[in-house]
Every structure is written in structure tokens, then in C-alpha cells.
Amino acid sequence: xxxxxxxxxxxxxxxxxxxxxxxxxxxxxxxxxxxxxxxxxxxxxxxxxxxxxxxxxxxxxxxxxxxxxxxxxxxxxxxxxxxxxxxxxxxxxxxxxxxxxxxxxxxxxxxxxxxxxxxxxxxxxxxxxxxxxxxxxxxxxxxxxxxxxxxxxxxxxxxxxxxxxxxxxxxxxxxxxxxxxxxxxxxxxxxxxxxxxxxxxxxxxxxxxxxxxxxxxxxxxxxxxxxxxxx
Amino acid sequence: xxxxxxxxxxxxxxxxxxxxxxxxxxxxxxxxxxxxxxxxxxxxxxxxxxxxxxxxxxxxxxxxxxxxxxxxxxxxxxxxxxxxxxxxxxxxxxxxxxxxxxxxxxxxxxxxxxxxxxxxxxxxxxxxxxxxxxxxxxxxxxxxxxxxxxxxxxxxxxxxxxxxxxxxxxxxxxxxxxxxxxxxxxxxxxxxxxxxxxxxxxxxxxxxxxxxxxxxxxxxxxxxxxxxxxxxxxxxxxxxxxxxxxxxxxxxxxxxxxxxxxxxxxxxxxxxxxxxxxxxxxxxxxxxxxxxxxxxxxxxxxxxxxxxxxxxxxxxxxxxxxxxxxxxxxxxxxxxxxxxxxxxxxxxxxxxxxxxxxxxxxxxxxxxxxxxxxxxxxxxxxxxxxxxxxxxxxxxxxxxxxxxx
Ligand SMILES: Nc1ncnc2c1ncn2[C@@H]1O[C@H](COP(=O)(O)OP(=O)(O)OP(=O)(O)O)[C@@H](O)[C@H]1O
Ligand SMILES: [Mg+2]
Numbered sequence: 001x002x003x004x005x006x007x008x009x010x011x012x013x014x015x016x017x018x019x020x021x022x023x024x025x026x027x028x029x030x031x032x033x034x035x036x037x038x039x040x041x042x043x044x045x046x047x048x049x050x051x052x053x054x055x056x057x058x059x060x061x062x063x064x065x066x067x068x069x070x071x072x073x074x075x076x077x078x079x080x081x082x083x084x085x086x087x088x089x090x091x092x093x094x095x096x097x098x099x100x101x102x103x104x105x106x107x108x109x110x111x112x113x114x115x116x117x118x119x120x121x122x123x124x125x126x127x128x129x130x131x132x133x134x135x136x137x138x139x140x141x142x143x144x145x146x147x148x149x150x151x152x153x154x155x156x157x158x159x160x161x162x163x164x165x166x167x168x169x170x171x172x173x174x175x176x177x178x179x180x181x182x183x184x185x186x187x188x189x190x191x192x193x194x195x196x197x198x199x200x201x202x203x204x205x206x207x208x209x210x211x212x213x214x215x216x217x218x219x220x221x222x223x224x225x226x227x228x229x230x231x
Numbered sequence: 232x233x234x235x236x237x238x239x240x241x242x243x244x245x246x247x248x249x250x251x252x253x254x255x256x257x258x259x260x261x262x263x264x265x266x267x268x269x270x271x272x273x274x275x276x277x278x279x280x281x282x283x284x285x286x287x288x289x290x291x292x293x294x295x296x297x298x299x300x301x302x303x304x305x306x307x308x309x310x311x312x313x314x315x316x317x318x319x320x321x322x323x324x325x326x327x328x329x330x331x332x333x334x335x336x337x338x339x340x341x342x343x344x345x346x347x348x349x350x351x352x353x354x355x356x357x358x359x360x361x362x363x364x365x366x367x368x369x370x371x372x373x374x375x376x377x378x379x380x381x382x383x384x385x386x387x388x389x390x391x392x393x394x395x396x397x398x399x400x401x402x403x404x405x406x407x408x409x410x411x412x413x414x415x416x417x418x419x420x421x422x423x424x425x426x427x428x429x430x431x432x433x434x435x436x437x438x439x440x441x442x443x444x445x446x447x448x449x450x451x452x453x454x455x456x457x458x459x460x461x462x463x464x465x466x467x468x469x470x471x472x473x474x475x476x477x478x479x480x481x482x483x484x485x486x487x488x489x490x491x492x493x494x495x496x497x498x499x500x501x502x503x504x505x506x507x508x509x510x511x512x513x514x515x516x517x518x519x520x521x522x523x524x525x526x527x528x529x530x531x532x533x534x535x536x537x538x539x540x541x542x543x544x545x546x547x548x549x550x551x552x553x554x555x556x557x558x559x560x561x562x563x564x565x566x567x568x569x570x571x572x573x574x575x576x577x578x579x580x581x582x583x584x585x586x587x588x589x590x591x592x593x594x595x596x597x598x599x600x601x602x603x604x605x606x607x608x609x610x611x612x613x614x615x616x617x618x619x620x621x622x623x624x625x626x627x628x629x630x631x632x633x634x635x636x
Contacts, residue, residue: 062547063630083551090549097633101544105243105250117242118549121235163548 007074008170008203009059010035014068016054016226028054029226032068036171036203041194043214044207046223052207053098055223056173059205061089073170090119094164096174098207101160102148108135108159109144115167127166134162137192139185153180161189165196172196172204178213190216240554243545244561251534255566258530262570262609263577265523269516270578270597270605275585276512278595280505284473287501288494290380290436292348292467293476296334296483297490298326325353327462334487338468343479346469348375351450353457353464357400358417359408366404366446368418370453370463379467382434382447388412389432394449397431401442405433418446422458520612527566527616531559535624542624543632556625563617564610571609575602 016029028051036042044052057063058070061077070077072088080088094115102111112131113123123131135141138158148156157180164172172193178186190213197204205221208214222229248255301321308314328334331349338347351370356363373393377383382391387402389412398418400410410416412430419425428448435442454460468483470476473494480493495502535542542555550558582595 057630060547062633083553086546086549086551089547095547097544097547101540101633103246103541103544105246105541110242110246114545115548117239118236118545118554121238167549 005037005039006201008036008038008040008072010071011059012069012071014055014058014065014070016051016058016063017066020066027226029058029065032226032228034221034228036205038170038201038203039197040203040205040219041197041217042203042205042219042221043217044205044221044223045209045214046229050223051226052223053175054226056175056205056207059171060093060095060173061085062095087119090115091167092170094167094169094172094202096157096160096164096172096177098175098179102156102163104148107145107147108140108151111148111159112162112166114163119167131162131166134165135159137188137195138162139188154182154185157181158185158189161192165192168196168200168202170202172202174205175207176209177206178208178210186210186213236554237557240557240561244558244565247534247538247558248562248565251537254530254534255569258526258566259569259573261526262523262566262613263573265519265526266571266574266605266609267577267581268519270575270601271581272512272515273601274578274582274595274597276508277598277601278593280508281596282593283501283505287498288473291494292346292379293470293473293494294468294480294483295492296328296466296468296487297492298328298464299488299490301326325457325459325464327351327459327464328466328489331463331466334466338466338483343472343475344468344470346375346378346467348372348379348467349450349463350376350465350467351453351457351459351463353420353453353459355418355420355446355456357404357408357446358419359410359414362408364404364407365444366400366418367444368420368453368456369445369447370450370457371447372450376467379469380436382432385434385436386432387435389430392431393447394452396426396428396452397448398428398452399432399434399447400430401445402433402435403439403443404446405430407443418456420456420458422456424456424458426452426456428452520608523567523570523609524612524616527563527613528619530566531563531617531620532623534562535559535620538624539627539632539635542627543629543635546627546629547633552625555627556621559621559624560614560617563613563615563621565613567609567611567613567616568606570613571606574609575605 012033014029014032015027018026018028032055044055046052054063058065061072065078072092077085077088103114106114109131112134113127116123116127132141132144135144138161140155140158143151143155148159151159157177161177164174174193178189181189193204193206196202206213206217214220300323303318303321305316305318335347335349338344349372353368355366355368357366371393382399391399393399405411408416410430412433414430415427416430417425417427450463454462470479476493477495480491480496483489484491545555579597582597586594
């Protein structure tokens with residue numbers, strides 16, 4: 001039974017430059033256009049420095065493109081107010097960063113709950129149970145009360161994965177989510193993403209250098225020097 | 232909706248404070264020292280001033296309303312006329328305040344006055360046997376006057392009983408005339424009348440001048456003696472806020488046309504001393520407050536830099552600028568509040584030590600308002616001090632912040 005695909009994200013002519021108008025202007029992204037559907041499970045690949053993280057930041061509404069338009073769930077985002085972009089980001093986008101980033105002042109469980117708490121305030125019983133469920137999925141149910149500095153790099157990365165999923169986002173962006181993981185954990189995380197995609201119909205985009213991982217994805221988007229390479 | 236989100240702001244702010252425990256403890260101690268100094272100095276100076284004022288003004292009117300001085304009326308002349316005047320200043324005879332009964336009714340209505348006490352007073356000679364002393368006759372309306380000066384507390388012999396022929400005299404005068412309670416003396420005002428009165432009580436106010444000269448009697452008895460039937464010469468007034476006395480006096484002057492003398496005008500030196508003292512304590516408070524504010528600001532600035540990456544993560548996971556701003560403002564407020572709680576406790580201890588083991592010259596009360604305002608002010612200072620670092624945190628670019636190492 002195939003589900004109807006709906007468009008989650010569409011990029012039209014996205015460009016990103018740093019230091020615009022200055023002698024050291026760097027053009028990182030050039031005229032990038034593509035879209036992601038709720039059935040998409042895509043890999044973003046490309047050599048180091050090709051602009052993958054930059055593109056992910058733009059797609060995640062963390063960064064503003066220099067030119068072009070980005071539609072999230074059909075809404076044009078370039079004209080949105082900062083507040084509105086923040087809200088959309090918090091509700092609809094799950095992020096796993098290239099370097100695991102947790103907040104040291106909170107334990108693993110609270111880190112996972114953070115997106116929900118920032119958006120809705122005090123978490124409900126249901127929220128907490130869901131966070132526990134996600135931690136179980138990434139194999140950390142016993143470490144829910146540990147602080148980040150009491151976890152290994154790979155464990156922290158898995159907490160970050162659970163955090164990205166907790167708000168059941170429409171778009172999941174992951175920058176080398178398995179970079180620090182052993183192959184078994186990497187497979188677990190990969191499977192979890194797959195499962196989320198099916199259960200919640202979210203578009204998934206993974207940046208990865210791992211050939212095996214990218215070939216396991218349904219679709220590959222290749223970036224080279226800030227330009228899309230048609231396969 | 233908003234309030235629900237604030238729950239998280241509290242959570243994060245508290246977690247940051249707990250996480251940076253060393254910093255939190257240090258700045259709390261810093262704020263506490265500042266607050267303790269401010270509260271202690273304020274309480275000390277308030278206690279001291281209250282004591283000085285009580286000693287000086289305790290039994291005095293804050294404002295005296297008097298009939299204005301009589302002046303010569305010089306007829307106006309047409310322009311261009313040279314006008315030479317040789318003027319003899321007029322002698323000021325004893326006169327009654329006009330319409331004082333109505334005035335009394337009007338003054339009783341005012342909320343800024345606590346006591347309104349009319350009296351008639353003038354000079355007389357007190358005589359017993361060969362002893363003659365010049366005295367001041369003071370005819371009072373006892374129920375009103377006792378609110379100004381509760382003579383009952385100062386009676387050393389006899390009792391407060393005026394009316395009919397009964398009068399009260401000071402201990403010094405009693406000594407000089409060699410009289411005791413029950414004795415009779417003759418009062419001569421130099422007018423047509425003289426009277427023999429009975430001494431019902433002897434008071435000692437502790438002010439030699441008053442104890443040697445004052446003779447209290449009922450207003451109705453004093454009026455005919457001073458040839459002022461139905462009249463009063465002075466209305467003594469006490470006000471709620473003694474530092475407003477001069478302003479109130481001027482208002483009363485404009486309203487009634489009477490001469491209004493406030494204690495501030497007649498005790499210029501004292502007032503100067505008090506305001507100089509207030510000024511210097513205010514300076515101390517401002518400087519201590521400023522250093523507390525700078526302390527909080529610098530601790531938070533360091534914290535913003537240290538937490539740059541975490542701020543970026545919070546932003547990326549859905550925290551708005553406003554939330555980041557609130558998280559840091561809250562930390563400032565909490566630094567202020569924590570410090571103030573400790574500081575108030577310390578100042579309480581200091582005051583207790585001062586009151587129990589100090590020189591014992593006077594007692595320092597700590598007003599509950601002082602504590603409430605110290606806490607509130609410390610929180611506001613904390614928020615104010617946090618404003619700059621909090622703005623910096625809120626304006627961090629999330630992408631840059633996440634990259635920050
Ligand atoms: N703030 C910035 N100012 C100037 N240039 C920048 C800035 N951020 C990134 N760049 C440049 O943009 C280019 C793309 O960087 P990006 O981090 O997106 O690469 P990447 O594809 O994610 O590489 P990697 O695989 O190593 O993570 C790089 O050449 C980088 O130097
Ligand atoms: Mg990268």
C-alpha cells in the first residue's frame with residue numbers, strides 16, 4: 001500500500017555566499033534547486049568543503065540563503081519573520097549536527113526533550129514516554145539520566161539522533177549522523193531513520209561519506225563545489 | 232501558551248546556574264556583600280535619623296501657624312512723584328488668629344496633618360510671696376494638645392488637670408517659686424487682670440527653658456487673662472511626613488494668609504545635617520549598587536561566551552531569540568535575588584549584633600519594606616545588568632554559534 005507523497009521542501013535557485021561584496025567573497029552554493037517529498041530518504045554526498053553543511057543549514061532555516069527561495073511545507077520562507085522561522089524550525093525540522101552537540105547542563109533525557117520543551121513548555125507524561133522510547137530505540141534506555149560528559153562520543157551522537165526525532169519533524173536533516181558510530185550502532189540509527197520516515201512520513205536527508213550508507217538510501221544528491229551534480 | 236514556554240526558560244536558566252556552580256556561588260557572595268552593606272547602612276542611617284528627629288522634634292509642632300506681623304500701610308503714590316518715607320516699625324501686639332474655629336475644621340479634614348492643636352499664649356509674671364518670675368502662659372485645648380505633647384508622661388508631681396483654677400507648671404519654676412502641688416500662685420499679665428491659680432501638677436520636660444517658663448492652663452482661662460476672649464494665637468500642627476513640612480507650611484500659608492513656620496525653616500542646621508547624611512548614604516548605595524550590577528554583568532558576559540555553542544544548539548532546536556534573552560535575564564534576576572536573600576540575612580545578623588552588643592545609643596529597626604525593596608531592587612538590578620549579555624546571547628547567529636569551539 002503506497003502512501004501519497006507530499007512535498008516537504010523545495011529549493012529554487014538557492015545561492016549562498018559569505019562576505020558578500022568584500023574582496024574575500026566566497027561563493028559556496030550556486031543555484032541549487034531540488035525538492036524532497038515525504039517519501040524521500042536521500043543521501044547528500046560530496047567532497048569535503050563542497051558545501052554540504054552549508055546547504056543543510058539553509059534547508060534547516062538556520063541560515064538565510066543569499067538568493068533563491070526555499071519552500072517548507074508549501075510556505076515561502078525568505079519573507080518570514082525571524083520568530084516564524086524559529087517556530088517552524090522547532091516544530092517541523094529535526095537536526096543532527098556533524099559534531100554531536102548536547103547541552104551539558106542537562107541529562108540525556110532532558111536533552112532529548114529539549115525541542116518539545118522549547119516549543120510547548122513543560123513536557124507531558126506522553127512526551128516523556130516518547131523520549132524514553134526513542135532512547136530505547138538508540139540503545140540508551142539505561143543512560144537516560146547521564147550527563148553528556150558521562151557519555152561516549154557515539155552515545156552522545158545517538159542522544160542527538162533521539163532529540164532530532166522527538167518532535168516528529170516533517171524534515172529530518174542529519175550531518176554525518178553515523179560518523180562517530182561503530183558499524184552496528186550506525187546500522188541501528190540508520191534503521192531508526194528508516195522507521196521514522198515510514199511511520200511519520202518525514203523527508204530524510206543524510207550527509208554521509210559512507211558509500212554503503214549512501215547506496216542504502218533511495219536517492220542520492222551530489223554536491224560538487226557548491227553545484228548539484230545530476231546523476 | 233506564553234507561560235508554558237516560560238517554564239522551559241526557568242528550567243534552562245536554573246540548569247545553567249547549577250551547571251556553573253562556582254560562578255554562581257562567587258557572584259552570589261558578591262551580590263550578598265553589596266546588599267548587606269546597602270541594607271545595613273540604610274537601616275543604620277534611618278535609625279540614627281529617626282532617633283535625632285525624635286529627640287529634636289518629638290514634642291514639637293512641625294508647623295506653627297501664627298498671625299502675620301503687622302506692617303505699616305504706605306499709601307501708593309502716582310508715577311513720577313518722589314516719595315520719601317520715614318517708617319517706624321510697628322510693635323507687634325498679641326492678636327488672635329481670625330476665624331480660627333472654621334480654620335480648625337478645615338485643617339482637621341487634611342490627611343497630611345496628624346495633629347492640629349490651637350493654643351493661646353502670652354507673657355505673664357508668676358508671683359508667690361516675694362518671688363516673681365516671668366513665665367509664658369500657654370492656654371491649651373487638652374484633648375488636642377495631648378496628641379502633640381502627652382504631658383501625662385512628664386508629670387513628676389500631681390496630675391494633669393487643667394480647667395477652673397488649675398494649672399501645670401514646670402519643675403524648675405516650681406523650684407524657683409518654692410511651690411508644690413496644691414499651692415497657689417498669682418499670675419499677672421500686665422493687662423488689667425491678675426488671677427490666683429492652683430498648681431495641679433508639676434512636669435519636667437527635660438528642657439530647662441520650658442521647665443522654667445511654661446505654665447499650662449485651659450484655653451478658656453488663659454484667653455481673658457491675655458485679653459483675647461475667644462481667641463487663639465498659635466495653631467500647632469504635626470504632619471505625617473516630616474520632610475514635607477516646609478511644602479505643607481507654604482501651602483497652608485497660601486491657603487490661610489497666616490504665617491506658617493515649619494520645623495525645617497526654624498531648624499535649618501538640623502535639616503542640613505540630615506540631608507547631607509542622606510546624600511552621602513545615597514552615594515554609597517549607588518556606588519555599591521553599580522559595582523554589584525557590573526559584577527553580575529561580567530559574570531553573565533563570560534557565561535554567554537562559554538555557552539556560545541549551547542546557545543546555538545538551543546536556537547537550532549527551536550529556541551527563539553526572545554527565549555534566549557529571557558533565559559539570560561532570568562539568570563541575572565536570580566543572581567540578584569539569591570544574593571539579596573543572603574545579603575538581607577547577613578544584614579539582619581549585623582543589625583542584631585549592633586542592637587544587642589553595640590554602643591546602645593539608639594536602636595536600629597529593620598523595616599519590612601526595606602527588605603522587600605532590597606529584594607526587588609536587587610532583582611531589577613540583576614535584570615538590568617543582564618540586559619547587555621542577554622542581548623548578545625539572543626543576537627548570536629546560530630550557525631556561527633554552533634561552529635564555535
Ligand atoms: N562563515 C564562513 N565564511 C567563509 N567561508 C565559509 C564559512 N562557512 C563555510 N565556509 C566555506 O564554505 C565551504 C563549504 O563549507 P561546508 O562546511 O558547507 O563544507 P562541507 O561540505 O560540509 O564539508 P565537510 O564534508 O568537511 O563537512 C568551505 O569552503 C568553507 O570554507
Ligand atoms: Mg560539513
